[in-house]
Amino acid sequence: MDTLSKLFKNNIRQYGMIIALVVIMLLFEILTGGLLLKPINITNLILQNSYILVLAIGMVLIIITGHIDLSVGSIAAFVGAAAAIMMVDWGWPTWAAVVASLVVGGLIGAWQGFWVAYVRIPAFIVTLAGMLLFRGLTMIVLEGQSISPFPSGFQKISSGFIPDFGSFGTNMVAVVAGIILSVVYIINELRDRRAQLKYNFKVISQGMFLLKLILLVAVINVFTFMLASYSGIPNILILLFVLIVIYSFVMNKTVMGRHIYALGGNEKAAGLSGVKTKKVTFWVFVNMGVLAAISGLIFAARLNAATPRAGTNFELDAIAACFIGGASASGGIGTVFGAIIGGLVMGVLNNGMSLIGLGIDWQQGIKGLVLLLAVAFDIYNKNKRSV
Structure with a gap:
């Protein structure tokens, strides 16, 4: 703590x-x-603010x-x-x-x-x-x-929007993108934690680390699922x-x-x-x-x-x-x-x-x-x- x-x-x-x-x-x-x-408003938020974010x-x-x-x-x-x-x-x-x-x-x-x-x-x-x-x-x-x-x-x-593949009723490109991003994020976090431990840096406990991973992976996949529920990834x-x-x-x-x-x-x-x-x-x-x-x-x-x-x-x-x-x-x-x-x-x-x-x-x-x-x-x- x-x-x-x-x-x-x-x-x-x-x-x-x-x-x-x-x-x-x-x-x-x-x-x-x-x-x-x-989902439609989340997509609009991205489109409306993209030029300001750039x-x-x-x-x-x-x-x-x-x-x-x-x-x-x-x-x-x-x-x-x-x-x-x-x-x-x-x-x-x-x-x-x-x-x-x-x-x-x-x-x-x-x-x-x-x-x-x-x-x-x-x-x-x-x-x-x-x-x-x-x-x-x-x-x-x-x-x-x-x-x-x-x-x-x-x-x-x-x-x-990025073209979809198949006809599943939900944009599969967005769903797959969420899964890929989750895997990449987990691998990067594990690698960074391993490097910090190797050089004796202070890190959060393993329990808090797992909680952080779970929360952020959930956020990534909820976000991409919302996009998938509308028209997919802009x-x-x-x-x-x-x-x-x-x-x-x-x-x-x-x-x-x-x-x-x-x-x-x-x-x-x-x-x-x-x-x-x-x-x-x-x-x-x-x-x-x-x-x-x-x-x-x-x-x-x-x-x-x-x-x-x-x-x-x-x-x-x-x-x-x-x-x-x-x-x-x-x-x-x-x-x-x-x-x-x-x-x-x-x-x-x-x-x-x-x-x-x-x-x-x-x-x-x-x-x-x-x-x-x-x-x-x-x-x-x-x-x-x-x-």
């Missing part, structure tokens, strides 16, 4: 947000009379380095507009337009990263200018009008899963990830330790530009149109997701998984409040309060540890 207590205290923010997410889901499940956790993955890297990016919503809108012009007006193949859009996003990220990393203009100013610049460019290239419809193949990015969920795995690996297992954390923890110390701080900052912004482009493509595919007002407040939702998920406003702290949890908290709040009929005014106020409390909780824990 002592080890369990220490484990919880050391990860109180992350575990606290998971507990908060569960509590919020149960609360809205009761308030909506069981509508929140219906942005949150990139934003958490920006925040860990001690910066901020206010331009991602405008970049997403601009890239969506560029993709519409290429596919609808110019007749480009979908794959060519998507690749070109990602290149555009990367170039925009490089433009902003140059000013932040090498000219040393604060990221707040650079990205605020970018927010205004690319919002204006979006309106110019669209001439104030929407462009639609996109090719059906492009629409499937955001609205399509295409966008596969993209999100791949991004989460790749970025979690980069941040936890690679030199680049360690350099990003070192830069956010103490830039001068990181520089003296051999970290190329300017280069790291530059590439983090390039990465954010590419992910903002992906988010813009997802949103355009879901809306089946490029509109001048697309991406409005995306940056605020992405930043809120990161802070709610445990990222520190002072840099050096945060995880990809935490940002995803924070994004899901925001998504469930939005969805639940809409289902019970709360107006947009109440929704904005409650989300603002949740963000304030999350950051206050972070500062309280820091002060408590420093005493």
